Amino acid sequence: MNASFDVAVIGLGAMGSAALAFLAERGVKAIGFDAYFPAHALGSSHGDSRLIRLGYFEDPCYVPLLKRAYQNWRSLEERLRTEILTITGVLQIGAPDSKIVAGTRASSELHGLACEALDKEEMSCRFPAFQLDDHEMALFDPQGGYLRPEAAVLGYLRLAVGGGAVLHFGEKVTAIEPDDAGVTIISETGRYRAGKIIVATGSWIAELIPQLKQAAVPIRQVVAWYQPQDDFATQPQRMPCFLRDEGAEGSYFGFPAIGIDGVKIGKHAHFREPIDPNKPNPPVNDADRDLLDRFIRKRVPAAAGLRMKETTCRYTMLPSEDFLLDHVPGEKNIVVASPCSGHGFKFTSVVGEILADLAIDGQTSLPINAFSFTKI
Structure with missing residues (x-):
């Protein structure tokens, strides 16, 4: 021993x-x-960035843990004397009855969290990088942002x-x-x-x-970075981090241009493709690129410039x-x-x-x- x-x-x-x-x-x-x-x-x-948000659509039971997480992140920054958590706000975008928007609203109301509702016209004026359909809206969580993993x-x-x-x-x-x-x-x-x-x-x-x-299933996740068409609209001061509910198609997430590679985009759980954790992740392919390219052109056109970089990571999914x-x-x-x-x-x-x-x-x-x- x-x-x-x-x-x-x-x-x-x-x-x-x-x-x-x-x-x-x-x-x-x-x-x-x-x-x-x-x-x-x-x-x-x-992968240089991870979302953090307080109005948690998945379940309000996460919010007390998030409040403690924020405190602990700030404590870590003080001890290390370095910035790890950056506040940009987070937009939750979709139909009013979508899982992300309705869940964020319910969680925010239950816990008394700040949460601002914006319609398509208000979004166009305030956050012009995003394209919404006529029936869609956004909820703005002013305490959201990103972490440096x-x-x-x-x-x-x-x-x-x-x-x-x-x-x-x-x-x-x-x-x-x-x-x-x-x-x-x-x-x-x-x-x-x-x-x-x-x-x-x-x-x-x-x-x-x-x-x-049987319960913990590793899957492949893909993200990509794009040089924006509109540098002004995609800066963190004008483009918050975001989640977007696309209904049956699933949900997407993204970050403003916080580094030299530009705006980062991904689809939650991507294609839900199981992987062998002891083998290298399958490389990014044309289907992956097409999925993310189509999304950014349609939903974040200000960011839809040259795709600069792409990579894979892993989620480990539990049934719930x-x-x-x-x-x-x-x-x-x-x-x-x-x-x-x-x-x-x-x-x-x-x-x-x-x-x-x-x-x-x-x-x-x-x-x-x-x-x-x-x-x-």
Whole structure:
């Protein structure tokens, strides 16, 4: 046995790196493992920007966690002395009875959140980058914006090391063996012992948590960046981040021109194409490009210039498209985190706190009842 720790974190993407930092801050003897390198592009924590919004259409139960997430993001920025969260506002666009618009309105009303309704004419005057149909509208969340994922992950890892955590990159954990006193961790190069473990391995999660083999499905996601036709209209001061409900076609998301590559666009869950997490993501193809090119020409014509860049990442989808933050049934020493389903990154700063609570105390005061194994 190489070494013994209070808590081991397996998977050091967004959630794992945050959990490790919170554990180290609380004086826990902790170790973190990742099969690849810091902030790698093989999971779901890369690509220069991630949306954050407070009026949450998916379910109002997320809003209390988001409020804590905002606080924790600002705390992280203060500790790192760097900007991670930028407020641009977020537009939720669609028909008044669409899932995104109606859900955002309901969530905002329930929690007393600021939310401004805009019709097509008002949108044209105020945010001219967007094209709406006559019957459509938008809800403007003034507290929304975007996060810098690589900066967040690297920042949490820096804090973890500063707090005394041990990091093992390039070392894949192949098995975990729980018993009443703790868990034995077996990697490709060694064996370790921990009182508790947190498994946050994203698309690989079912390899260590077999109960999720049928439930946690990795899929391929594609995003692309476009040089705008209208540089003025697509700057962050005039073009907020956005979500757009296209009804039966699904939903799209996008960001203003916040970097040299321009405006970023994607379709939530893309084609819902399952992938093998142990193989490289299938490359971007003509069908992917056509989908995003058609959308940006129709809905964000001011941004529909030359496509500059494209890339793939992964979502790990649960059947409900909600999160999983819980102990494995019957295993008090194993905490599992799959806060994914394509909308998890914004919660990183609060999920890290929750995972540390569950590993140290066996429970958390934050509201996570909706994210248990019983809900899968």
